[in-house]
Amino acid sequence: MIAGQLSTDGYVLLPSAIPEPLLLAVQQRAQSLGAEHWRTAGVGRAEQYQVDQQIRSDKIHWINADNDAEAGFLALMDQLRRGINQRLYMGLFDYESHFSIYQQGDFYQKHIDALQGRSNRILSTVLYLNSHWQDSDAGELLLYAEDGEQLLATVAPRYGTLLIFLSEQFPHQVLAANRERYSIAGWFRVNNNRSGVVDPAR
Ligand code: OGA
Ligand code: MN
DSSP, rough: HHHHHHHHHSEEEEEEEOHHHHHHHHHHHHHOGGGGGGGEEOOGGGGGOOOOOOBOEEEEEOTTTTTTTHHHHHHHHHHHHHHHHHHHOOOOEEEEEEEEEETOOOOOOOOOOOOOTTTEEEEEEEOOOTTTOOGGBBEEEEEETTTSSSSEEEOOBTOOOOOETTTTOEEEEEEOOOSSEEEEEEEEEEEOOOOTOOOOOO
């Protein structure tokens, strides 16, 4: 079903795709990270990396397997990676992801996760970790068609909602929320390996 919808629409919205114990574990992990674990998010990769709080004002924490909850999440996403590869032959090679925290009023302006032809980010995922989210809390993700104008989906950042979309084809933005808002953004990547160097690490 995930693969089917991805191949026809290029995106899929799943209200509850993650097993509850794992979801709870990553939610608790996100909420327990102290200020020293969060850093101001940047835009661009490698030498183009820069912090620009006009574009985004969230803070991030990169996920890795040292923590049990994070490791469980990475294991699940690796299962998803292999499932998608089997069904759609996308040749997805690995997955990178970070927690994001948007404090009240934080936003991320309209952007594309991968610049065409220049990135190895193929498939984006966003998982939301916010219990009891109300419409009045705002903070929706707006997903646009490739032209950047036609609105395809308005996604409330509700606990357990998972959005998956082709990284190059869907501009999207995060509206300011009225309360703290947690998500995990991640990217399945292909390996543009040249002369034995994994292109670029991050
Ligand atoms: C991103 C992103 C969306 C969200 O980090 O690239 O688009 O809702 N995040 O957290
Ligand atoms: Mn994005």
